[in-house]
Amino acid sequence: MNDVNAVDDVVRRAQHGDVDAFESLYRTHSAAIFALCRRMVGTDGEALDLVQDIFVRAWERLTTFRGQSSLATWLHRLGVNVVLEQMRSSKRDAARLLEGDDVTFGSRSPAGQIEARIDLDAALVQLPGGARTVFVLHDIEGYSHDEIAQMTGIAPGTARAQLWRARRALMRLLDL
Amino acid sequence: MIDAQSHLTEEERHAHAEGSLPAERVPLIEAHLRECAECAGDVARIRTLMTRIHDSPAPTAAPLDELWPSIRTRIENSKVVPLSPYAIRIEGRRRARGVGAAIMMAAAVVIAAVVWRARATADRVASSASSSETTSLIAVADSAHAYEEQAQTLLNQLELRRSMLRPEAVVAIDHDLRVVDSAIAELKEAIAHDPNNPALRRLLASSYRQKVDVLKRVGNAG
Numbered sequence: 001m002n003d004v005n006a007v008d009d010v011v012r013r014a015q016h017g018d019v020d021a022f023e024s025l026y027r028t029h030s031a032a033i034f035a036l037c038r039r040m041v042g043t044d045g046e047a048l049d050l051v052q053d054i055f056v057r058a059w060e061r062l063t064t065f066r067g068q069s070s071l072a073t074w075l076h077r078l079g080v081n082v083v084l085e086q087m088r089s090s091k092r093d094a095a096r097l098l099e100g101d102d103v104t105f106g107s108r109s110p111a112g113q114i115e116a117r118i119d120l121d122a123a124l125v126q127l128p129g130g131a132r133t134v135f136v137l138h139d140i141e142g143y144s145h146d147e148i149a150q151m152t153g154i155a156p157g158t159a160r161a162q163l164w165r166a167r168r169a170l171m172r173l174l175d176l
Numbered sequence: 177m178i179d180a181q182s183h184l185t186e187e188e189r190h191a192h193a194e195g196s197l198p199a200e201r202v203p204l205i206e207a208h209l210r211e212c213a214e215c216a217g218d219v220a221r222i223r224t225l226m227t228r229i230h231d232s233p234a235p236t237a238a239p240l241d242e243l244w245p246s247i248r249t250r251i252e253n254s255k256v257v258p259l260s261p262y263a264i265r266i267e268g269r270r271r272a273r274g275v276g277a278a279i280m281m282a283a284a285v286v287i288a289a290v291v292w293r294a295r296a297t298a299d300r301v302a303s304s305a306s307s308s309e310t311t312s313l314i315a316v317a318d319s320a321h322a323y324e325e326q327a328q329t330l331l332n333q334l335e336l337r338r339s340m341l342r343p344e345a346v347v348a349i350d351h352d353l354r355v356v357d358s359a360i361a362e363l364k365e366a367i368a369h370d371p372n373n374p375a376l377r378r379l380l381a382s383s384y385r386q387k388v389d390v391l392k393r394v395g396n397a398g
Contacts, residue, residue, distance in 0.1 A: 017375030019248060026244055035234035044237055052243055056250045120232040139229050164190050167225055174228065176221045 011071055015062050022062070026055055029072060033079050039136045040083045042125040050086060054079045080137065084151060087129060123173040127166055134159050135166035184208060184215045193222035252378060320377065323384030330391035341394075349394055356387045 013021035033054055037047035058078055065074050124132055133152065137143045138159070145163075149156040170176075184192070184205065191197045192205050209216040338346060363380040370376060 017373070017378065019251060019374070019378075022251070023244060023248070026247065027241070030240045030243070031236060032234070034237050034240055038235040038237070047235075048237060048239065048243060051240070052247050052250065055247050059251045120229060121235050139226065160187070160190075164186055167190065167222060171221055171225050174225065176224050176228075 007071070008067070011062075011065065011067075014059075015065070022059055025058075025071065029075050030055070032072065033075060036076065036079050036136075036141065037083055039121065039124055039140060040080075040133055041086075042132065050079075050083055053086070054082045057082055076141070080141070080143075080151060084133070087133070120170070120174070123170050126173055127169055130154075131162045131166035131169065134162040135170070138163050139167070183212065184219075189215065189219050190222060193219050194226065252382065320381035320384055323381060323388055327384055327387045327391060330388060330394075334391060334394055337394075349390070352390050353387065356383055356390065359383050360387070 010021045010024050014025055030051060034047055034051050037050040037054070038044065041047055041050065054075070058075055061078065065071065124136070127135065134148055134154075137148045137151070138145065143151070145156045145159045148154075148159045152159070154162075188197070188201075188205060192202070192209075197205060209219060334349070341349075360380065360383045363376060363383060367373070367376050367380060
């Protein structure tokens, strides 16, 4: 059995209720899903909670996976939706997601509170939810503005503006 | 032509940096960048950011493996039929809605069992369990057995206390137990037709666990 068929077989067994097969899928894909969550929400704790939610949801909906895309792509899209739902459930994040942020962000804190060179993930945490979401979805995960607009409910133009503001903030935070 | 004084727009800078400008616009933008150090420097910084993003390692978390047991538990719990909390019923709140939900969910289990049984009848000859499925089946069967024993113990305790309960509470408890027992009976029948089906086994274990939950609520309500 080649690798593709082996993967298909694991997916098929999981779709038929084999939890051990699903565990195998979890071990293959959980790191990528965690990375997505961690970058979207900014903290390890929240990201780990979301990883659980995403894989529980994936189990519930696995029978809807028809193999038109790769399982990684399917899981990824499901993961984005779960994260966005979680953000919408929080009034604060929902407002940020839908309306954008009027607060100044990405400016350096005084007196060296932020080190001169911080890594990308630490810089991402400094961004407000809406800008971070659009930046992660577009520049890291590769979704188009139209796709982001569809997923988040914001206008494509708003998504573009959020992306530019996020990039500017990151350039300041990363000393570029 | 974009002159050196007017500068590129924010959209043009980002679009050029990420390579999403329409092809016919590119020569104009590049001509401007050759003349304007400010715009050229800015586009270069945006590109540097994008390079850094692509080169940045994905964040990792050590305890990802440790998450699996709780995910597995949640998966198995998601099969549980949520019956109406007895304590709520004792207080007389939301009784009708709770029981209605219980009946609907239990009915869903029964329907699922019937569907599984029909499918099993068609597929019985072809079905065979892999070694991992067999291991899973044994674990789930053990789980069902443990819940069944626990349910019987609690049921015995209930019988001892039955005369001390209010009549309407007894009626409600008996009703919930009948619903769960009906689901269990259907599932046992379906398993008899498809003994290697792990999903059916999990449903059965969940139904027993549901019965245990009902009986525990009775005990906790005192």
